[in-house]
Amino acid sequence: DIQLTQSPSSLSASVGDRVTITCRASQSISGYLNWYQQTPGKAPKLLIYAASTLPSGVPSRFSGSGSGTDFTLTITSLQPEDFATYYCQQSYSTPFPFGPGTKVDIK
Amino acid sequence: EVRLVESGGGLVQPGRSLRLSCAASGFTFDDYAMHWVRQAPGKGLEWVSGISWNSGSVGYADSVKGRFTISRDNAKNSLYLQMNSLSAEDTAFYFCAKDSFPIFFGHGAFDIWGQGTMVSVSS
Numbered sequence: 001d002i003q004l005t006q007s008p009s010s011l012s013a014s015v016g017d018r019v020t021i022t023c024r025a026s027q028s029i030s031g032y033l034n035w036y037q038q039t040p041g042k043a044p045k046l047l048i049y050a051a052s053t054l055p056s057g058v059p060s061r062f063s064g065s066g067s068g069t070d071f072t073l074t075i076t077s078l079q080p081e082d083f084a085t086y087y088c089q090q091s092y093s094t095p096f097p098f099g100p101g102t103k104v105d106i107k
Numbered sequence: 108e109v110r111l112v113e114s115g116g117g118l119v120q121p122g123r124s125l126r127l128s129c130a131a132s133g134f135t136f137d138d139y140a141m142h143w144v145r146q147a148p149g150k151g152l153e154w155v156s157g158i159s160w161n162s163g164s165v166g167y168a169d170s171v172k173g174r175f176t177i178s179r180d181n182a183k184n185s186l187y188l189q190m191n192s193l194s195a196e197d198t199a200f201y202f203c204a205k206d207s208f209p210i211f212f213g214h215g216a217f218d219i220w221g222q223g224t225m226v227s228v229s230s
Contacts, residue, residue, distance in 0.1 A: 001169075032214045034216040034217070036152070036217070038152075042222075043202055043220035043221060043222050043223060044144075044152060044202070044217075044220055045220070046216055046217060046218045049207065049215075049216035049218070050214075050216070055218060087151065087152055089152075089154075089216075089217075091214045091215055091216060092214065093212070094157070094166045094211075094212055095154055095166070095167075095168050095169070096142075096154040096157070097153075097154060098144075098151055098152040098153065098154065099151075100151050101151045101152075
């Protein structure tokens with residue numbers, strides 16, 4: 001099975017900061033990598049699919065890149081509502097594991 | 108409004124069974140694959156099971172294979188998860204999620220999520 005790792009596991013940042021989170025797959029997953037955002041007590045929300053595509057309604061400060069085994073989620077100017085946990089997930093093959101998550105909190 | 112609403116969670120003793128339901132509205136249910144994802148308290152997300160639009164293909168995580176059964180009733184816009192032989196390790200919030208593709212292994216993303224239902228397994 002394909003395994004996903006994320007780094008860092010947590011980070012502290014300030015409003016306006018640029019934040020980068022990485023996700024690495026144990027084998028190539030082409031571009032089949034999705035990102036989700038989850039705030040406490042809420043369901044996850046799809047943030048980016050197919051490595052770099054933003055669903056309708058997701059702010060343009062979010063962007064994704066990568067292919068193969070290495071992927072990146074970038075938030076260009078962190079907003080108060082962005083403090084959350086971010087998960088990557090591969091949709092290349094079953095099972096569809098999620099990464100362990102990256103918690104972004106306020107510095 | 109596109110919506111998924113889970114139900115059926117609760118407290119159950121180890122070894123017993125429980126059936127979760129997910130009611131869909133606001134989209135053409137039988138056009139899309141569906142999934143169950145769980146999250147143990149304070150932990151990360153774990154994909155549990157997926158089913159294609161016509162129930163023709165299903166898949167399970169190794170942790171639930173042989174114990175859980177996913178199904179759907181397109182006439183009722185509903186998704187189900189039959190959970191047997193429950194153990195403490197199954198304690199979690201269970202979310203249903205809509206796939207962006209008709210088949211569950213179609214490289215899609217989980218674009219709509221319900222709010223989840225809590226399953227607690229304890230004696």
